Amino acid sequence: MEVAFKLNDEDRVVECAPHESLRTVLRREGMMSVRYGSDTGETGAAAVLVDRRLVSADVILAAQVGGHAVMTVEALNTGPDLHLIQSAFAATGAMQSGYSTPAMILGALALIERNPDPGEAEIRDMLTGILDRETAYVKPVEAIRRAAAVMRGEHPEPFGPLIVPPLTDGTHPAVLDPDDPPPAGPPSVPRLVPSKDVPDMAVVGKPEVKVDAVKLAKGNPAFTDDIEMRGMLHAKVLYSPHAHARIVGIDDSDAVALEGVHAVLHYKNTARIKYASGGQSYPNPHPHDQVSFDDKVRYVGDRVAAVAAETVEIAEEALSRIRVTYEVLPAVYDERETLLPGAPVVHDEPDTSHIHDRERNIVHHIAARRGDVEAALAGADHVYEQTFRVHQVQQCPIEPHISIAWLDSDERLVVRTATQVPFHTRRMLAPLVEREIKDIRVMKPRIGGGFGAKQEMLIEDIVGHLAIATRRPVRYELTREEEFVSSRTRHPQTITYRTGVSADGTLVAQDMRVIGNTGAYGTHGYTVQTITGLRGLTSYNAPHKRFTCDVVYTNIPVPGAYRGYGAPQGEYALEAHMEDIALDLGMDPIEFRRKNWVKVGDEMDIAPHLGERAVAEEELEEYPKVMSNGIEECVAQGARAIGWHRRNDPAWREPADRPHIRRGLGFAFCMHGTAIPFLDMGGCSIKINDDGTFNVLIGATDLGTGADTVLGQIAAEVLGVPLEDIRIYSSDTDVTPFDTGAYASSTTFISGTAVKLAADEVADRIKDRAAKMLDVDDPTSIDLGKRMAWAKDGSSVSLQDVALHSLHLEDQEQIMGTASYVSPESPPPFAAQFVELEVDVETGQVTVTKLVMAVDCGVAINPITASGQVEGGMLQALGYGHCEEMVLDDEGRTVNPRFGPYWIYRSDDTPETEVYLVQTMEDSGPFGAKAVAEIPKDGVAPAMRNAILNATGVAINDIPFTPERVWHALNG
């Protein structure tokens, strides 16, 4: 049918099918800013304006807009400049992945048209239907406020950090005066506590605007799905309806016969090649317990068959015509039950090796120790034992997994894919599609969030197989439901601590036992659980430590990597346990922790005994040590910001005018890692251009984190140019150097050091030439800055002249540098997490009112992007502690694979957040940097739990703190 409407002020008549949504039609019309987030109107990634009102383009028929005016963000892109709202988003760092930014900008436009001076509540209300997994809405709200101000003709102050003087000497605790208020400033502004050890720099440490801001603000085609390939086919996958079953037969004849179907793949016509899908370094950890298509399914949502067809509809129709005969087997979901005698064996296939105890579903048994825990516990004054259960949640990137594969003119397989690990993907894909690595090219465009879900070779083999089979481009995008069920999740665990403490509150022994549920497949099972042990046993000094863990198979949707990677589970249990011990000993909870937490010079003693390169205590020469630690300053700043003294004030805790409300404050000490030592590697190459600017090629993958910007800042600092002179390209296995990928909080530290080393090399060659041009003997006496090379006598030559000289005039050469880096160190960032909340003691409803995190991430290369990481990470962590939960029914079906019933925080219920960046100088990091991306995931759930305890006197050991769980706990 034909629909006539105004699209961005132009009359259009489009041909569409009556059932097609407005999103489908707008994308077909080239409006790539209208993005897929779900089919239900719940994410807002496809929100557009119809007659200047925000509507969800995925729950409105294209036919419904006939005669109306539709506006997408493309309407604002009439020239190179940004619209004022777009500029405000760029200036405040309101875009991380930027996937839903166009929708937010449109909503802001309509809002400001109606009300030129919208208040925060109105802005938040406008944003409620545009879910954001990255910014915690903090900076988008600020962006809209500032945009409105500018549009009213006001001139707001430039956006940058608020400098806060330190409260401590860096080593000793501060004594806080309750009457001394925290510094005033909008919550969106990071509080930066400078360290005297950190020199001032030109670009590093500055609130630079993200290098990808323009394309994201304009909604330019930048994401995987934003290209159109001639003749492209669409893939769909048939997923298992059973939690555990053998496929006895499969009949695809009706599907194959369907017009428009080009390939149907399943175990009968695909080679059985074993692999493990976790995106990890070579050699991928065992067991290799997956194949592209198996004759057994192990969870509801497991792959059965894949189809490529002319349209999505035909592909879906084809799936419904595949007849599969299953022999249904008993299933098991709980990590404790799977160990019991008689539990079904999840992996009984003979061709999977390296399963620790197949009959008992134990994939790995991990054991690490220092000293003699049992003896120490036996001799301790107090021994505390406590068990915790942590549940299953999903990463929820707003852009689901999507891959497009084709054969290029050289008949090489090209895969354009939303991945955190392009190089691992290329290597892991090669054997599955029976091609050599040289015949595969993996390209990572902009990514709409990943959080670990995309640290996986998840669907690339499907599009690869289908592109090879059909010789046509093939696109496969997960639906929201598939993203929930068939991608990856966080490992549920049962965690038991036993801790021995001497009478004065000194820890003498800590024993941690974990059962980690890796679901149907091993993927990240081994490494995630080792991080649980590492993080669960490193924060505090104790001479005797032991970690014992069984990683077990069950029939739940597959857990994998999720930002935090095992640490949120371990630190949840640890910080809850430590709180209870402190209270039992009658000690102040922070004082008790302080007595025991690791300080500068202390050994990180369990670390070397865990992981892929573990060594036994007897073989170890030296333990790695903590070299920088800003925790005292973090605690002081955070405590002042949250008003920590109120936790013992009954008048505050029990507000007289609201009898059913109890207030509380909670704390958690957080420690994380920075990259995997001796394993994570990043490469970079840099070349100069004719105009004295630089191309920087990196293998690192920015998935919205701001990595490209931060790496650009590092290069710019070394080369003495503004950030705008750096053109970053990442990542493409044909073009950029290798990088292990975006995970383990490694990019700034590892890839950043690689960039610094490559830039150093380029700088040296620039200096050599400049010395010649300036007639100076010693090139090392030359300084770079302000786009110039300076001699000591003040004479100078511009980088442009150096470039032209080197490329065209004399002794011609390409000035370039290449470097890579792998670190022997993993310097830990530290943080103090504070939570303020209210408990409705009648309903059990918990309302978190404020989150404060003060984090020592060394030198924040960009305080805006760093604080954005902390804000977004805290909100994800709050969802983990409070309301997110994948629920399975008795048959193993996920009953809530949608954002309606799976609750992630929205703009209107997000608590106030404040972020303190406490500088320390970490000598092993580039310009003093440590990691920041994952530590915000570690402390919110335990601090929330401890705040509920402070408010009500009730200690709850299992998360999440849903009203019902809290209500039951309160009623004993």
Added chain:
Amino acid sequence: MEIVRPTTLDDALAARDALPGADLLAGGTDLMVEVNFHHREPEHVIALRRVSEIAGWEGRRIGAGVTWTRMEKGPLRALAQLSRTVGSPQIRNAGTIGGNIGTASPAGDGLPYLAALDAEIEVASAGRGVRRLRWDEFLVGVKQTALRPDEIIIAAILPEVMPVAEEFAKVGVRNAMVISTVSACVMRMPDSTWRIALGSVAPTVIRARRAEELLGTTAAPRGSLLAEVADAVAAEVRPITDHRATEAYRRHASGVLVRRLVGRCAA
């Protein structure tokens, strides 16, 4: 699938007659979810957006095509409160009261308001003309209504006598506004009688008659009466256990919620 887009009620009713089995489409926020999930594959769709007769809101008569965005800004306090809790601005800009009634979900947020008021649903067909059904004659089961295949919902008709105080609230998992585990609307009438309706706690929206009786005409109930009311509500509702909440919790929360709303409506 084919779409008809009538501009008058007569044309719409004629289309309804001519295309038995066609799906009616207002804002589309319920229907499109079903279409996108292939739960429904309509052959014919009659889009009602342009039908002016159902788009208006005059006094006691709220046209089926009135959106949440309009009701949010309207004069009726509890209706505005509940409208504000629906979905998100995008959903409220498109979604309508008629669609909410048409879907007849036990969690439909407009329904406790209509139930508390004893509102009527006005429907029309080409053959039989207009008829009015009280809310409980219309909402007959989970997602089931008394609408006949040739009929269209025209309006919700509110009574002559309106409450002197009215309040709506939900209990969800967090502070704000997700699909609720319990929703309730409480009203105090000019004659001091009470109306209590609850959503999400039975196959359809229900009235808590026993609790209403207990309250009688007490204008400012307190203490033990309030506690009795809460207990009565907890006993009267018929919730199920699902992934959002257990039956026991829903009963308890219903009682607390109603007790608080009664407190807010008290003289």
